[in-house]
Amino acid sequence: MTTIVTEYPNLFSPQKIGPKTARNRVWMTAHSTQLVKDHNFSDEHVHYYAERARGGVGVITMEAMAVHPTTQPYKGKIFAFDPAVVPNYKKLAAAVHEHGTLLLAQPWHRGRETAGTVNRLPVWAPSSVPCTVYREMPHVLSTEEIDELIQGYVLAARYAVEGELDGVEVHGLAHGYLLGQFLSPATNHRTDQYGGSFENRLRLIVDIIERTRAETGRDKIVGVRINGSDGDVPGGLTNADWTEIARALADTGLIDYISVTQGTYIERMNIYGATPKPAGFQIEDTARIKAAVPELPVVVAGRMNTPELAESALASGKADMVGMARTLIADPEWPNKARDGRANTIRPCVGANWCMASIVNSPLACVHNPAVAREKQLGVGTLTEAAEPRRVAVVGGGPAGMRAALTASQRGHHVTLFEQESELGGQVRLIGRSETYAEWQGITDWLIARLDESTVDVKLTHRVEVGELDSGYDEVIIATGSTPLRHGWSSLHPASWGDGSIVPGADQWNVYSVNEVLSGKAEIGPRVMIFDDTGARQPVVAAEYLADRRHDVTIVTRLPQVAPDMEASRDLQSTYRRVRGKGIRFVTDHEVASIVEDSVVLSDVWTGETTTHENVDAVVLSTGNAADDALFHDLKGKTPVRAIGDCVSPRRIFNAIWEGELAGREI
Known part of the structure; x- marks a missing residue:
């Protein structure tokens, strides 16, 4: 066996996981691809996962798969309870195993964190508490429906074995999904055998793990994904709570590893932190869980972007495996590049979360890796030499x-x-x-x-x-x-965009574009008003840039909220918290009617009523580009x-x- 000399010896050492051994400590964690066809895997999935296996990943957990028809946030969800998945599991396993990578299924149920729009079924939850994002009032699960749910997990495990996968990662505990809703007193208000005491709230999870292990036997991996913390959730589960849960699950003797993440839909940036969430932000919470379950491999996640950070987490004993999703979306060759001394060529994940925004209406994509979800056409090795250099x-x-x-x-x-x-x-x-x-x-x-x-x-x-x-x-x-356009009109005035006119005063010396602000070309006084008609990120970027330089900033938009486009990238909530904390004010449902020296007249887009804002030293326009x-x-x-x-x-x-x-x- 050839010994590989690398700068990251811990990262590229093998790791035993129950009955199997991973070739290295890089674990591709589950994430949606929207490559699903008819609730099943597609050939595009095969190319997608094979690309990451070829790139050197040790373990892949495939995207979360529904254990019941009631968990369909959108049409593109795989039904893990349907035997039709078995042939495609075999295709995936063959493609991934060829490169020495382990492959796991991830059965799951979202519980209240979904809606019945797609499947026209009621939302299931332990108690009738709506999700902050979907806001649909859930149906309270009966004991018969809980049995139905358990059977979905059983079938998922059975078909994973028949499909020649290496194991199953039981999901639904983390991210505030259904099993986590049973665990948390904040969302479990039941008085039966599934509510109240810690043992009762844990009962369903233990039952699912027992039944899963019965299906897989001991020659397959069984793991769980849990939170390290729910985040700033009133009544939510803390790191200490999750550490107790981890110990209780380890004590069953039925699981082979624990994968740790963070957050619920109340604290979504703890699930998939966008910039400026710091790299490795989940390490310390994961380390305390690792200390509580020393006998089990523990996976750390949370913007584990660089080989140096990954190696440090492993060398310190804070985790045994390093989980990453967006990092490997950005560059599927990350492991091989790190191992072979080419870490400087890794295409970095910059936390733009275009991967999250893209799956709203289309297959997965990366802001600067065009090959994502199109590996067969654009992936590694597909670039051909020109027949005739030009x-x-x-x-x-x-x-x-x-x-x-x-x-x-x-x-x-x-x-x-x-x-x-x-x-x-x-x-x-x-x-x-x-x-x-x-x-x-x-x-x-x-x-x-x-x-x-x-x-x-x-x-x-x-x-x-x-x-x-x-x-x-x-x-x-x-x-x-x-x-950048400089006329100042919102898109509510399409005729004005073509007649050469401008909003009165938009040509004043103290009116700038976002580009001029960020380039440092604008001489801006202390009080700034930014008018946005796009709903995009740029005006927020300019607002923070100015606030960080001690300007007093107000964002005005004719839309009902500031920067609604950021909802798709899931960082709207965290951005609002950050920018409002910097003193940036919002004025919605208004547009600029005129600018007169240091006064700005705003018009209510619904009533036409005007208000004058005095002492505005500069106006920044964000109304689109030509x-x-x-x-x-x-x-x-x-x-x-x-x-x-x-x-x-x-x-x-x-x-x-x-x-x-x-x-x-x-x-």
Whole structure:
């Protein structure tokens, strides 16, 4: 057996888990993919999980699978209680086992943290307490329905064994899901054998574990996923409570490991912490659970982003395995790169939570890994050498242009990248100037580092003219981005967007764009009003940037709430808590009617009633951007040219990088 020399000896040492042995300590934790078809796994799942296994992961827990029809927050949920999963389990197991990775099922029920919209069934819970997110009043489970629930877990374990998986991770205890709702006095108000005392509240979980082990036997892994803490939940379970639960479950002698996470839907950022949640924020709570169950392997999670952090947690004895999901979504080769001394090339997870936002309406995606959920087409090893190397000009050094230039260069083309500014990065670079979102700089830093290693000729502070491009290049890619709109109108006034008019006073010297604020080009006084019509993150980024520099900030929006787009990335609640704590005020349902020197007149969008706000030193407009597409149109018909990113239509970072990747592949 070849000994691997690595900077991270603990991370890449084997770990015994019950009857099996993991090749290393990297554990890909469960997460939704929305690749589900007809409540079952798909071929896309096979490619997705195989990519991570090939990348070096030791253990994979697949996405949470329903044990009963009542747990369907959206249509794309796998039915673990349906024997139809067995053939696809076998496909998945074969693909993953080929690379030496263990594969587990994760049966689960959400309880009150869902709605009956999709399945048209009542929401199940131990007591009739609605979820803070879904707000649907639950049906109180009868003892007969509890038996039905248990049978769902039994079938899930049975089919996992028949499907040749390595084991089962019993879920539903963590994140405030159904079994956790039975455990917590805050959500379990029952007076029968499942409520009241600790033993009664634990009864259902122990019964499920016993029945699961009876199905799997001792030659398969059985584990549980629990919380390390519910977070700041009145009456919720604390770290001490969960430590007691962990000890009680270990005492059954029926489980092989404990995977620890955090949070409920009242504290969602403890479940999937976005930036600026610190890396490793769950380590200490997990360490106390590990100390209580020294005989069992314990998995730590919570933004375990770097090999250094993972190695430290293991070397200190605070955990035995390191769980990660978004980290491996961003870079499926994370383990192999860390093991082989290439950690500096890992594509970082920056906590943007586009993975969370994407699954609302489509399959999983990553803000800067375009291959996610499309591994067969775009994954590792799919980039082919160009049949005929071409001379390619890319204009614009934002994320779209950089991705296009890099991909085209990797295929053997001769690429020149032009950027009119003195540094690459575009608007992402500006967002990264805010202390709160400094991690986002990792998106462009990673691309810049890869460009430095490539053959791309990067020309900074170079504003390209048409004459430079209409000859001398075989292909031109325009990625010139977009420019903030300055007219001040909200989208409630579409006619005004086309007649050349502006909101009175929008052209004053003290009116700025978000870009001007973040670039440091704006001379801003102490009192600032930000007007937003987009519902996006940028005005909040600007508000925090200014508040951190001791400006008094008010965000005004014509929408019913500030930055509703952030609900999809699940960090709206934590962002509100943070920004309101910085003294930033919100004014909703209003738009700017006029600006007169240091006074701003706001108009109620429903009644038209106006109010005047005095002593406003600066106004910052966030009303959308206009595509910078002039160069593209000037070149059309003169040379082969294509446009990508914001210069086609101002959208998201993900769209820019996605289009850049496709452009680089298509040339």
